Amino acid sequence: MVSADVWVFVAMVIYFVAMLAIGFFYSKRSNSSAQQYFAGGRGVGPWLTALSAEASDMSGWLLMGLPGVAYFTGLADPLWTATGLALGTYLNWRIVARRLRRYSVIAGDAITIPDFFAKRFHDDKAVISTIAALIILAFFCVYVGSCFVTVGKLFATLFGFDYHLTMVLGAAVVFVYTIVGGYLSVVATDFVQGVLMFFALAVVFVGSIAGAGGPERTAAFLEGIPGYLSGTQVAAPALNDLGEQIVREGQAVFGAPTDYGIITIVSMLAWGLGYFGMPQVLVRFLSIRSVGEIRKSRIIATSWCVASLGCAIAIGLVGRAMMPTQFLTEAAAESVFIVAAQTLLPSFMCGVVVSGIFAASMSSSSSYMIIGASAMGENIFRGLLHRKANDRQVMIVARITLLVMFLFGVLVAYDQNSSIFQVVSYAWAGLGASFGPLMLCALYWRRTNKAGAIAGMLTGTAAVLVWHNLVKPMGGVFAIYELLPAFLLSLLAIVVVSLITEPPSARILKEFDHYLTAPDDALVDHELLTAETMAAQHPTV
Numbered sequence: 408m409v410s411a412d413v414w415v416f417v418a419m420v421i422y423f424v425a426m427l428a429i430g431f432f433y434s435k436r437s438n439s440s441a442q443q444y445f446a447g448g449r450g451v452g453p454w455l456t457a458l459s460a461e462a463s464d465m466s467g468w469l470l471m472g473l474p475g476v477a478y479f480t481g482l483a484d485p486l487w488t489a490t491g492l493a494l495g496t497y498l499n500w501r502i503v504a505r506r507l508r509r510y511s512v513i514a515g516d517a518i519t520i521p522d523f524f525a526k527r528f529h530d531d532k533a534v535i536s537t538i539a540a541l542i543i544l545a546f547f548c549v550y551v552g553s554c555f556v557t558v559g560k561l562f563a564t565l566f567g568f569d570y571h572l573t574m575v576l577g578a579a580v581v582f583v584y585t586i587v588g589g590y591l592s593v594v595a596t597d598f599v600q601g602v603l604m605f606f607a608l609a610v611v612f613v614g615s616i617a618g619a620g621g622p623e624r625t626a627a628f629l630e631g632i633p634g635y636l637s638g639t640q641v642a643a644p645a646l647n648d649l650g651e652q653i654v655r656e657g658q659a660v661f662g663a664p665t666d667y668g669i670i671t672i673v674s675m676l677a678w679g680l681g682y683f684g685m686p687q688v689l690v691r692f693l694s695i696r697s698v699g700e701i702r703k704s705r706i707i708a709t710s711w712c713v714a715s716l717g718c719a720i721a722i723g724l725v726g727r728a729m730m731p732t733q734f735l736t737e738a739a740a741e742s743v744f745i746v747a748a749q750t751l752l753p754s755f756m757c758g759v760v761v762s763g764i765f766a767a768s769m770s771s772s773s774s775y776m777i778i779g780a781s782a783m784g785e786n787i788f789r790g791l792l793h794r795k796a797n798d799r800q801v802m803i804v805a806r807i808t809l810l811v812m813f814l815f816g817v818l819v820a821y822d823q824n825s826s827i828f829q830v831v832s833y834a835w836a837g838l839g840a841s842f843g844p845l846m847l848c849a850l851y852w853r854r855t856n857k858a859g860a861i862a863g864m865l866t867g868t869a870a871v872l873v874w875h876n877l878v879k880p881m882g883g884v885f886a887i888y889e890l891l892p893a894f895l896l897s898l899l900a901i902v903v904v905s906l907i908t909e910p911p912s913a914r915i916l917k918e919f920d921h922y923l924t925a926p927d928d929a930l931v932d933h934e935l936l937t938a939e940t941m942a943a944q945h946p947t948v
Contacts, residue, residue: 412566415749418758422603423580429595451594451691453700457707459597460691461496461715462604463775464682468831469719470604471557475741477723478734479652481635481642483667485723487675489716495679496712500705503683504692506850508701510922511693518693519778520686520842521786527849528857529915533790535857538864539842540782540790543686544812546837547775551812552819553831554581554772559820564742565749565761574820581772582813594694605711607760608718611744614751615722619729628728634664635727639672641665651735659732674888678832681839681890683846684867686778722747776812780805832888833875840867840893848901853919859905867897 451459477485510527517523521539528535559574619625626636634640644652645660653660682688695701726733726743729750734740748760784805789796796804845863848855870893878885878892911919 412754414754415565415758415761418755419762422759422762425599426580426596429599432595451694452696453704454707455594455598456691456695456700457704458601458711459594460688460704461708461711462597462601463687463691464496464685465604465712465715468553468557469715470607470744471560471741472831473716473719474723474726474744475734475737477720478726478740478743479644479737481632481637481640481664482720482724483634483638483641483671484675485720486638487667487672488678489720491676491679492682493679493709493713493716494676495682497705497709498679499682499685499688500701500708503689503846503850504695504701504705505698506922507689507692507846508695508698509925510850513922513925514918519781519785520689520693521782522790523693524845524849524860525786525790527915528855528860529912530857533786535860535864536786536790538861540786542837542841542864542868543782544779544808546834546841547686547779548812548815549819549834550775550831551772551779551816553834554775555816555820560742561745561761564745571821575817578772578813578817578820582776582809594691601711603759603762605715607748607762608715608722610756610760611748611751612718612721612725615725615729615747618747618751619725625725625728628731629724632661632727635661636724637664637667639667641667652732654732654735657732670884670887674886674891677888677891677894678835680843680894681835682843684839684842684844685835686782686838686842687775689842689846690778719744772816776809779812780808783808833871836875836888836890836893837868837871839890840871840897842867843894844898844901848898848905852905853916854905854910855901856905856908856911858908859901859903862904863897863901866900867893870896 473485473489476488507523511517511523514523515526517526521536521543524530524539525533525536530536555574555578558577559570562568562573562577563570616622616625619628629635632642635642642664643662645662647653692701695704722744723740726747730743730746733746734743745761748757751757752760784801788804789801793800841864844867845855845860848863849860871889874885874889874892879887879889910916
């Protein structure tokens with residue numbers, strides 16, 4: 408390792424140690440109860456809530472996947488994707504956050520998303536929470552794997568280390584601070600990581616403009632690539648038999664651009680629908696300190712989202728002008744942020760900045776693992792298998808689940824040629840279609856019932872799998888992103904099944920009406936939720 412690499416490595420080690428220290432700092436408080444371990448005791452402030460939600464949401468996809476797509480095929484794909492994500496972020500905070508925070512308290516003090524669905528529909532047999540927990544575990548294991556891919560690529564690109572070894576070591580750091588510190592450590596580290604991610608994007612963006620020769624020279628170069636800066640066309644790199652872009656006389660070769668039609672634009676905008684069903688974001692709404700602080704969190708989160716997405720896309724575009732023949736495949740192009748940081752920054756500063764990539768992966772994978780662990784411990788183990796389990800037993804099961812998710816994520820990430828963008832898009836669609844329509848109906852439609860909720864989750868999951876694997880390959884209008892048709896089919900299933908089956912009980916309806924009219928931050932309506940019920944829902948250790 409050369410001297411410059413040593414300083415990069417030192418900066419990253421300092422960062423890793425700081426993240427582990429945060430985990431151990433919160434360990435005593437987090438392990439005091441299941442509610443503290445899984446939801447931070449509903450005491451998280453607006454800044455931590457906002458930045459942890461965004462950092463956990465974006466993952467390494469923001470700093471590697473999105474710039475990589477922009478570098479390889481130009482503006483259109485990342486532009487419309489980012490637009491959909493920005494709109495989805497704002498709408499989720501606007502129409503879901505406040506209602507979910509209120510309803511989750513009134514509906515039995517729910518501390519996880521499966522828990523909320525079960526208590527919203529008074530599912531005493533834990534059917535809803537079990538299905539929801541299994542869906543979370545299935546798709547989050549894939550998500551965790553995508554984060555570990557990012558870690559391996561980061562160290563392999565920076566230092567030439569073995570991809571598989573560094574992927575496992577980086578994943579182990581995330582595993583340790585998550586299993587020790589629980590939700591509070593996840594939120595606190597996510598806040599630090601959110602700040603670092605924004606700083607990293609801003610620094611590399613400004614530096615890459617200078618490195619490419621300034622704004623005018625950069626724009627002139629990119630305009631010379633057919634369709635590269637168009638919102639309705641996609642640049643078409645000319646590829647050889649190995650799938651690598653052809654380089655001729657020192658210049659990357661492009662063919663005629665392809666049209667970026669309305670179907671594709673709608674597909675990319677549909678990414679925003681996923682937010683309504685993302686447990687790693689929705690759980691932040693459950694844990695915020697008060698309903699009154701949600702507006703402040705919404706402003707912070709939306710501003711961070713728009714600025715960060717814009718910088719990430721710009722880094723990919725400017726990276727093409729700065730390093731036009733550096734990356735010959737889309738998977739390789741996902742390292743453009745790393746190489747730009749290495750090229751532009753002093754060694755120690757580079758280490759700080761590229762830690763933003765590890766930050767993104769850590770924040771997301773830790774959130775996915777803690778939510779998966781809560782789903783297994785709280786919803787399947789205590790909700791279905793052992794209803795009298797105490798908090799200590801639940802947390803033991805949760806930690807075993809963390810270990811299993813860690814191992815499965817490593818297995819998913821073992822293929823270093825995996826495209827982060829593609830892996831994330833599949834899991835995003837699965838979670839968004841399974842939970843998004845149900846969340847909206849649960850909060851806004853009084854008539855939604857248990858049967859409709861089950862039908863919606865199962866339909867959304869099945870539709871994503873079928874559309875992605877069987878329908879989408881047919882092309883044409885069927886090539887639309889699977890999230891949109893699956894979301895609509897799930898919504899239709901909820902409405903139809905709810906209307907043709909028995910309506911909700913009078914108690915559920917009364918609880919729904921109470922949630923709409925109760926003062927903000929009301930704890931419980933004791934006419935609806937007795938002390939005995941509360942004790943059964945949250946047994947003491």
